[in-house]
Amino acid sequence: MVNLTVPQLLGDRARTDPGGVALIVHGSEPLTYGRWHERSTALANGLVARGVTGGDRVGLVFGAADWTDYAVAFCGVLAAGAAAVPLSDRLAPADLRLMLDDCGASGIVHAAGLALPGTGPGIGWTATVDGLGAGAYAETSYETADPPVPELGDLAQILYTSGTTGRPKGVAATHANLTHGCGARRRPFAHSEHLVHAFPIGTNAGQTMLINALDAHPAVVTLPRFTPGRFAALIESYRAGTVFLVPAMAIELINAGVADRHDLSSVLLLGSAAAPLPSAVARSLTEVFPRATITNYYTSTEAAPAQTIMMFDPDRPGSVGRAVAGGRVRVATAEGEPLPPGETGEVWMRSPAAPRAYYGDPDSATFRDGWVRMGDLGYLDDEGYLHLVDRESDVVKSGAHKVSTLHVEEAVHHHPAVIEAAAFGVPHPVLGTVITVALATREPLAPQELRVFLKDHLAPHELPAHVVAVDALPRNSGGKVDKRALRRAVENAR
Incomplete structure (x- = not known):
């Protein structure tokens, strides 16, 4: 298996395919691998000039229209040896401040024209992508740049949980965790020239799409604002072979009748993530996307990249599938003792990658001996398929x-x-x-x-x-x- 840091992953892709398109925000200029690497290197040099050093945490505040600049900022922060803290521009000021304070961010890179209410004296500086790259880019290219090289075990990302059941927590991931499985000869989603999604920045699903843009075969395409019509038109325009969404978007697509106005026959894989996909919704999706395999992905910010995958099966309407790619899943007691098939207990997952942890709380009971408590109740059937019963807090x-x-x-x-x-x-x-x-x-x-x-x-x-x-x-x-x-x-x- 190839072991690469995120900057090395981008550098390799830029050297072998500099003109290849990595990312497209519909309506904006496509981002090639060569340009991505050049701009990220320039930004890294700008950060170092500002005093950013290895291990610093840097907040990244961007919106859905800013995916290109966000991608540049993310890789630039990591190339400078620092850790990126992705944050949505839609956060309430109090939540933004809480997260920045919690991780001790030294500064913020943000979208151009974005006001940052809620930041205060603890933040040393704020800057835009172009502001950090100005001057440095003229003297730097991906062939000659020599930015600091992080190690695989270095902190790369702190991603905050949604906080739907309590205070958001920062989940820390290393380079080894983020790039696990990347760099293989056969690239993911090779059946597609374009992969379309509408996941927001600052979410685990969004970060997965960013890594796909670095490593997968297709160009990753997104749009500034999701509506059912725009999303369906995007799929049709790019003849996307792969589509990722959340169940709420799937419901909107079905209810809007987009299949009556758009040709969606190019889609061969439709993946749903972030929440359970009701079987009635999955069944309706098979009509909207007639050639697609409808697939449900189950993971969490804490457990990634461990996941289960379930191709929609009417005979197993409540299942979220089996563990894949070397990961493991078990149902156990609160003490971690495995339970037999059919018996309901706590769901635990284990990743083959370097594990994640809560930033500032590495000994949390959520993480135990490489296993992650998912916060869900469920059971395994006799064939190892996982069935969720409920969120532990929602029973x-x-x-x-x-x-x-x-x-x-x-x-x-x-x-x-x-x-x-x-x-x-x-x-x-x-x-x-x-x-x-x-x-x-x-x-x-x-x-x-x-x-x-x-x-x-x-x-x-x-x-x-x-x-x-x-x-x-x-x-x-x-x-x-x-x-x-x-x-x-x-x-x-x-």
Whole structure:
């Protein structure tokens, strides 16, 4: 296996294919490997001139329209020997400040024209990509530059979790973790000339697409703002063979009827990540993308690059697949003791790559002997397929029963009027907690009508006590439903 740091990965690609297109933000000039390396090297020299040294943390604040500059900044920070801290430009000022303070960022590289409210005296400097590269680029090229060379075990990235269940935590990854499996002779997704995605900067899925731009065969294509029509037009225009999205985007594509207006037959692989993909949604995707294999990827920011992959199988509608590429998955007790097939317990994953850790908290109970506690409950079937029961924090204890919100959501999605739905618990004076379902629908759906439909799919204690209609489910920047926001809204309305 080839072992490369991120700057070495880019340098090798720039030397062997300088004119090859790595990244395209639709409507902007494509970024070639040669140009990417040149600009990143210039930025690295600019950072060193500002006093950035090995081990420093540098915040990167960019939006979806700025993927090209972000890619340059990310590789430039790593080439300077520092660690990149990817942050979305859509963060609330208080959250931005919290993350920068938590990692002790020495400075910020940001998108041109972006105001940075919430930063303060602890941040030594702020700069744009062009500002850092000015002057240095004229004297530097990828053939002659000799920036500091980080080691495989050096800290490369701190990525903050979504914080849907509590305070966001910074997950630290080394170069060895980020580039695990990269540099092989056969490049990933070789069936495609273009890979289209709409993952945001500052998410684990977005970072995976950045590494794909460095290592995979196809050019990685994205767009400044996702809408179903724009995304479908992008796929059609580039005849993309590979597409990645989150379930919320899949639901929007289906509901917008994009297959009636766009030729999506070029897609051979459609991958869904970041949240469970309901089987009803997966089944509808097979109609929108008639030649595509619909695939669900299950991992976490903490566990990456370990993952399970599941090609949609109607006979296993609730499974997220089996571990791949040398990774492992097990279901165990809270103490880490493995459980037999069919028995529900905590889901743990193990990566063949160098493990990740929480920045500033390397001894967290989430990480144990190379295994990562996923925060989910599930079970393995006799063939090793993983089935999720629920997020540990989302299980609803109603009376004497424990109710899986994932199971309830899966059942609700089968109603033809439902576009999207989320189940969660709210307080009850007798049962302690009862199930509430928030849903967006194509047409009016009375709560009692939904309950009658669900009687064939759910046990009596799983039926929702409350049904709330919403225009759309609240989601965080990574596309995950914000159940805390839903719970507060319902409780405040009662």
